[in-house]
Amino acid sequence: MTLPRYVSTLLLCAGAVACDGSAGYNHHTGGGDDPDPPPPTLPGAVAPAPAKFSCDAKAVPADLPLPRLSRTQLMNSLRFAVGRALPKDADALWTKLAPDLARYPADRRTPAPGDLKGGFSRLDQSIQQTQIDVMYDLGKVVAQELTSTDTRRNTLLGACASDSQTANDRACLETFIRGWGSRVLRYPLPTQEVTAFADIAGTTPVDRASVADVITTVLNSPWFLYRIEHGTTAGQAAAPLSAFELASKLSYQLWQAPPDDALWAAATDGSLMTEDGFNTQLDRMMKSPQLRNSMDEFVNEWLRLDELPSLIALRNDPVYQAFVGAEMPTDATRTAMFEDVQLSAYNTIVSGGSVSDFLHDPKSYTADPFLAGIYGVPTWNGTGPAPVIPSKTRGGLVTRAAMLATGTASTRPIHKGYMVRNALLCQQVGAPPPNASDRPPAPTDRMTTRQAVSQLTSGGSCGGCHNNTINPPGFVLEGFDALGRERSVERLFNPQGKETAAPSVDTSADVLLYDSESRAISSAVDLSRMIDESQLFESCVAQHYFRFAHARVESTSGDGCLLSEMESVARSGAPMADLLKTVARHPTFKKRSFQ
Template identity: 25%
Template sequence: LRRDGQGVEASLRAVLIAILMSPDFCYQINEVQKGKGVYDISAIHLASRLSFFLWSTIPDAPLLETVESGKLATKDGLLTQTQRMLMHPHVENFAREFFGQWLRYRDYLEKDTINAEAFAGYDEDLRQAIFEEPVKLLTHLIQHDRPITELLTSDVTYVNDVLARHYGGVIDKQYKQAFSKPVGYGNPLNKWRMVSGISEDGRQGLMSMAIVLTKNSKGERTSPVKRGFWIAHHLLGQHFPPPPADVPELPESEKDASGSIRTLMAEHTTNPKCAMCHKHFDHLGLVLEHFDPVGRVRTHDLAGRSIDNIVTTDEGETLDSTSSMVDFLLKHRRDDFIETFCRKFLGYALGRSVILSDEPLLDEMKLKLSQNDYRFSVLFKTVIQSPQFLKQRGKDFVATK
């Protein structure tokens, strides 16, 4: 660049741009061995793979020490490091990235469509707290080795001051009691605390969290369609064709609607073209109508109309609350949830799409979960000891029968 007449500043800028745009800088690129077979990855490659899987960052000193000593290449060494890393605060990165990507709320802060002016207190502090709530709970579930089904059934959550006030009810009461200290104790604004018994407020698991409810609302109204689709597609793995391009938009605000959202959705059941998809998820979203667009419990919509969130399933069961829907899903769709969780978990761990040759590993994951009370540790141990995680295909790999 200097020989071409570029100045010092321009030359340095061009070099820096080239470095930052290089695939070697932007992606994890590990050297692939030559040959047609399948080979063990190197110890440093394994450390990097494990660290980016569990922490979304580079290996720390203790992990690198096991690379040097050779312990990471042993089963006991690998399991010991995995357990250590799962108990480290960095595992919050896994909770944030994996679940945020799988359940499609990772971009909530950047792509929030709620009209903040319509909801008192819906400010940046609250939005940040809403974003962090699932991270805190999911980290707790992982580090206490709880069943993965508690994603749906958990009767506890984590809140700070602004989120507790936003939710109100039992949650706010518990939080205030925890910090009912003498004057001068300190501002609890950023102090997170576990609260329990949230089912008393009609909440349970991820489905009643403000981030899920708000991400699947729009403007100044809820969206039972989006909320129901989120459950059916993202949680249960059910696939649907894209909607027609000429579907009319509902009003931006419940106040401007000619009737309740439920009334406006009636065509979804009367029009056969709509019903073929909407029959699978509209009713699930309607059950969540007792939560407003920003995730607060309500009895009336923004226009003052009474909320009707009672539905009857094809199985003849009546759903009228989050808990009744969770019970229904675990009774009739547990296998779908477990299957979807395992597929997403494996894909995230390997950094690629799940393929046909992964099916035996998926079957092993599901079997071991069923034999061990569906606990989180089973998934981590099974995946990190699998050939998919520990080995790599050669550059000239040829599949054999």
């Protein structure tokens, strides 16, 4: 069953917290030009959790049999194909294609086994008939647009397509296939394949309809729709990738798109196969703005940002109106909340900050006036230093508005507690019982949110899990309302939107992280420190990024060596960028396993 954003009113634990962390703690090296000093540790700081992953050098990691391009990657590849064919018309043509592009089905985000929510769209490797049908239609539409006029056809094929000679028509078409087709299919087409594609045009190689048929076929080739890897050594269980296979793997990993000219050139001249050449390309790609193409998707899906409902759906509800106040947020504010988190991660990476720095990042990254007002900062234009949020009660990531807003007047502490456990600590919580309500506890005109949640979840079979695992992190975050604004009281309303009371907010809770590591805290800052000191967050980021990078759920045995290395990097205080580089530099990245 698909659970709503707030998970469920009742979550029945299958057992104790089940996610361990890692040892090897080196807290906060900072990064960038203006690194922030590490926050002071709590009295009786939480001890780093044990390492979650270990390396068995004899284990053989698995590979996806035939990696299908995700929807995002496929759309970027299609746009690349259009851009290489008709650079000057590409933007206008792409806009014209929008209705057909929208028909391609979205990938499904399937949670990992044992998780109730989450998952990455890259993990959807299913093949649907709808995908095949729509891609065929897209190939036809793109081909027809690229050849819609003699001028466009001539741009594709060159002057030989319109001269008075016919003897050179076949060679004209083959030159186009060898150039454009190789880049679109991401490997140098051998003569026999160029011939096979050209044969589709029959006896009229430069006829516009014939050229369109060739383009349609190229865009529906398995080499276009999948990331095919044969390796360079036949008959072995694990074979090194070719230069062009490696270029594609690296490009789709970091940019969600086909190799650019520089990466293609490095594959062509062989430099990509050398350690220095590979590192040169990796460093270049990590510094490119195109890195955001993958990082935004990773952060959005890891933290489930787009599960936040509309902030204006309840704009006519009297309680929501009274809660929000004079100025209603907009749909643009919701988008800005997502971008605030995404830009925090991206700027941490490009500035040299660590995973820990991302968790504690105190800056605001928004041009939206409403969100900037929540943070008490000026809007940011995207250049220069981002403004620092002045509040001393915010705790970095866990108190960004996207993590706190609910689209209602209620704060949903159950959802927030589950988010901390599952998305930030990689701890699993058992499924709710069959009779669990799908309506979250809400405050009344006389009862606070915390009181309503406690009344409904503290007893019976639900109490053990809610009291010890789910509710406490959510209660600590009650110092922020359902828009992410700081508060010391909770305003209660009757159904007509009249304020009936404003009791003080109770943010105290005993938070158990793992084993016996429990602390009585009362602020989001303390919660962030606990999470960081345990190093569970660092281990969890490594685990989530592995899934995103490999488009599959990890095997703790087969993938233990890479996971252990990623975990160590994340916990060491090294730049967060090194976590991404660790994946690309690992020996398994440059090989294809056929076991």
